[in-house]
Amino acid sequence: MSVAAPRPTADDLLPSPVPVRFVAEDGTAVEPPAGYPMPAGEELVEAYRRMVLGRRFDGQATALTRQGRLAVYPSSRGQEACQIAGVLALREDDWLFPTYRDTVALIARGIDPVEALTLLRGGWHCGYDPAATHVAPQCTPLATQTVHAVGMADALRRKGEDGVVMAFVGDGGTSEGDFHEALNYAAVLHAPVVFFVQNNKYAISVPLAKQTAAPALAYKGIGYGIRSEQVDGNDLVAVLSVLTAAVEHARTGHGPFLVEAHTYRMDAHTNADDATRYREADEVERWEAADPLARLETHLRDRGLLGTEDIASAHKAAEEFAARVRDEMNTDPETDPFELFDHVFAEPTPQLREQRALLASELTAPEDGQ
Structure with a gap:
């Protein structure tokens, strides 16, 4: 008869009292909590390149929507630290379960941009091969992908593989029943899955205060017996460190992990939304000052890891990428x-x-x- 693993104590599960941070808004280093190592310099430089490319891609996709080449596009401008860190924390054979707002993560994962935009273009399928890319179709219904992610994670565990599944979800998705069922399912099965909540403060127009009374969304994992953490979602260094630790936790047989990233959606919910109806301009300006891309660039410059030529090279590559996306998306697809x-x-x-x-x-x- 097998002996059940001891149940964790509340202290084992609690997130940090304040979001984990390595870099302040002005790019200066701060002392992070114990247990989270500094990512390697070359990894941070690579993250910067991908963030520059992701920001430019996001702008190009928004423009294509205005030109009628996309049916809809949910911008992730301001959330690049989350998108890129989530991908970098995974191995190629790990699985990613994205939401409709995570196209930049798909690009960072290496999926062809035209394939990644197929769904948002109005195609009947997701555009890429989930089995080949280990990326599930982008999910529009809130939180349904979290249950699917747990099922995949449990399948990997049963097969004896050491793969990990990461499920992206927004703050609005945490109010859905599927999210809570997924947490319970994952904890009971000890599934190797990381729930990554990108808390951008609004579920379309509904502010976080009208979604939950919890002190932070990270605390939602505790009731299900899941180790949880909260992190400054505009600090790429912190997000990458925390997610890397969460993935390792799941990969080494310690069960699921919940990470909440405090970030902000700088643009409207989609091109069909008017964000000025529910949030003030000064709020947006405050978050603009915490821009994750500018913060990382300043930090890497100060550490001598990034120079003027490196920055110019990253932006040049991003412009070339955007031009290719523009040219290929301006060609009518064969249907x-x-x-x-x-x-x-x-x-x-x-x-x-x-x-x-x-x-x-x-x-x-x-x-x-x-």
């Missing part, structure tokens, strides 16, 4: 209208066959007057 009927049922129903035949007749019918 097959009959894909509407594919993959609906293994064996098409009579109604589906009838609808397919109706569409075929409409497409082959001559236009009036011809």
Whole structure:
């Protein structure tokens, strides 16, 4: 008869009383809590390059939306430290379960940008191969991907593999039942999954104060027996250190881990949103001053890890990347209208066959007057 592992105490699970931070808003170093090592300098420089590219990509995708090339685009400007650190903390064989706002993370993961934008372009599929990339389709329904992530993590555990799954979720998603079911499911199964909450302060227009009375979202893990932490989400150094520790915790058989990153969505929820209706300009300005990209650049400059030529090279590469995205997205995709009927049922129903035949007749019918 197997002996159950001892239950953790509350002290074992509690997050830091204030968000973990390595770098202040002005780029100066601060003393982080014990237990979180400083990431290697070359890793931080690589993170900076990816943040520059991600910021430029985000701006290009927003422009493509205005030009009608994308149906919708949820910007992650201001959340690049979370997006990039989340990817860098994982191995290539680990799994990522993203939300609809995590396209920059997909780009950082190495997914082709046109494939990553397929869903937001209006395609019927996610555009890339989840099995090949170990990236699940971007999830639009809030928090449903968290349950899927736990299922994948449990499958890896049962197969004896040491892979880890990271599930991205927003603050709004933590109010959904699926999120709480996923936490409970993960803890009971001791699944190797990291729940990464990007708390950008708004669930569309609903502020955090109207979503929860908890002192921080990180405390939501404690009731389920999950080790939790909170981190300054605009401090790339801190986010990378904490997520690396969380992934190692899950990989080495210690079960799930919940990380809350305090960050901010600088732009509107999507191109269909008017953020001025629910937040003040001075609030946005305060968070602009905590820009994660500017903070990391200053910090790396001060440490002698980044020079003027390095910065220019990163921006040049980002511009070239944006130009390629722009050129490829300005080419109309080849579409097959009959894909509407594919993959609906293994064996098409009579109604589906009838609808397919109706569409075929409409497409082959001559236009009036011809």
